[in-house]
Structure formats: structure tokens, C-alpha cells
Amino acid sequence: MPRGPVPERLTWAVENLDLTPGDRVLEIGCGRGVAAALICERLTSGTVTAIDRSATAVEAARRRNEEYVAAGRAVFHTASLEESAFPDASFDRILAVNVNLFWVRAPDRELAALRRWLAPGGALCLCWEPPDTRRAEEIAGKVAAAVAAQGFVTEVRVGVTGTGNRLVCVRARD
Numbered sequence: 803m804p805r806g807p808v809p810e811r812l813t814w815a816v817e818n819l820d821l822t823p824g825d826r827v828l829e830i831g832c833g834r835g836v837a838a839a840l841i842c843e844r845l846t847s848g849t850v851t852a853i854d855r856s857a858t859a860v861e862a863a864r865r866r867n868e869e870y871v872a873a874g875r876a877v878f879h880t881a882s883l884e885e886s887a888f889p890d891a892s893f894d895r896i897l898a899v900n901v902n903l904f905w906v907r908a909p910d911r912e913l914a915a916l917r918r919w920l921a922p923g924g925a926l927c928l929c930w931e932p933p934d935t936r937r938a939e940e941i942a943g944k945v946a947a948a949v950a951a952q953g954f955v956t957e958v959r960v961g962v963t964g965t966g967n968r969l970v971c972v973r974a975r976d
Contacts, residue, residue, distance in 0.1 A: 810963040815899045815929040816840045818971045824848045830898040835863025842870040850876045891921040905944045913952045926974040938968040945972040
């Protein structure tokens with residue numbers, strides 16, 4: 803369960819996943835496990851696999867989600883996306899929030915891996931809370947183009963937090 807206030811960007815990002823109760827979810831860059839907890843709350847038979855490069859963050863995520871870990875519904879790994887390997891079609895939903903590698907460089911290798919790991923009919927959601935409208939448009943344009951180049955059909959979703967911060971989600975399907 804999330805403790806303390808949950809950042810609006812995480813609630814919004816999880817809503818964009820359009821989860822079903824049995825989904826198998828991969829979260830990239832899970833941090834302290836707040837979004838993973840939000841996802842687990844929406845699942846009944848599904849699971850969350852979460853990765854982050856920070857061992858400290860992963861340990862905090864495990865503690866935050868200890869009931870889901872104990873129930874076998876959440877697994878946390880210290881790993882970068884670049885070094886991760888999962889079987890093809892392992893996940894119904896893949897989420898990344900504020901993971902900048904998708905727009906600061908050409909993410910072809912990473913997106914190709916995500917495409918392999920995503921099950922038919924699955925969805926990929928890459929979300930950010932950029933500092934301003936100009937950056938939101940820049941991120942949406944770069945990421946949507948990179949994702950489309952991997953053969954996905956993309957949709958850009960935008961939102962605004964209660965304090966007026968921009969939110970952007972590039973949602974992709976086969």
C-alpha cells in the first residue's frame with residue numbers, strides 16, 4: 803500500500819495502463835515502489851515485475867510492497883533496462899515513468915526488447931511530468947516517433963496535475 807501522498811503523475815500513469823485484474827505488468831524504473839503498489843491494488847491474479855538500477859530504491863520498494871511480495875504478486879530486481887532479459891510475450895502491460903533514456907537518445911535497442919516482451923494485445927505506457935509545455939511537446943514528439951519506428955501504433959495522452967504541471971504519456975500497442 804502506498805504510504806503518504808502519492809504523486810499525481812504516478813496515479814495518472816497507472817490509470818493510463820488500463821489494467822485488467824489478471825495483467826502481468828513490467829515497471830521500468832520503479833524507484834521506491836509507489837506505482838507498483840498502485841498497480842498491485844488493481845490486480846487480483848496478475849503480477850508486477852519491477853526493475854530499477856538503484857539497489858537502495860529496490861530494497862525500499864520491497865519493504866513498501868512486502869505483502870504483495872509475500873503473496874507472490876510482486877517481484878523487484880536491481881537491474882537496468884539495458885541489462886534485463888525476459889522471455890518473449892512475458893507482459894501484458896509495460897510502464898515507465900520519468901525514464902529519460904526514451905527521449906534523450908535513440909532507444910531502438912530498448913524499444914525492440916520491450917516489443918518482444920509485450921504480449922499480443924498488450925500496451926506500453928511511457929509517461930513523464932516535464933517541467934513545462936515546450937518540454938512536454940518535445941518528449942511526446944521524440945518518443946512517439948521512436949516507438950512508432952518499432953512498429954507500434956502510438957497515441958499521445960496529455961494531462962495536468964492539480965498544481966498545473968504537464969503530464970504526457972506515449973501509449974503504444976501492436
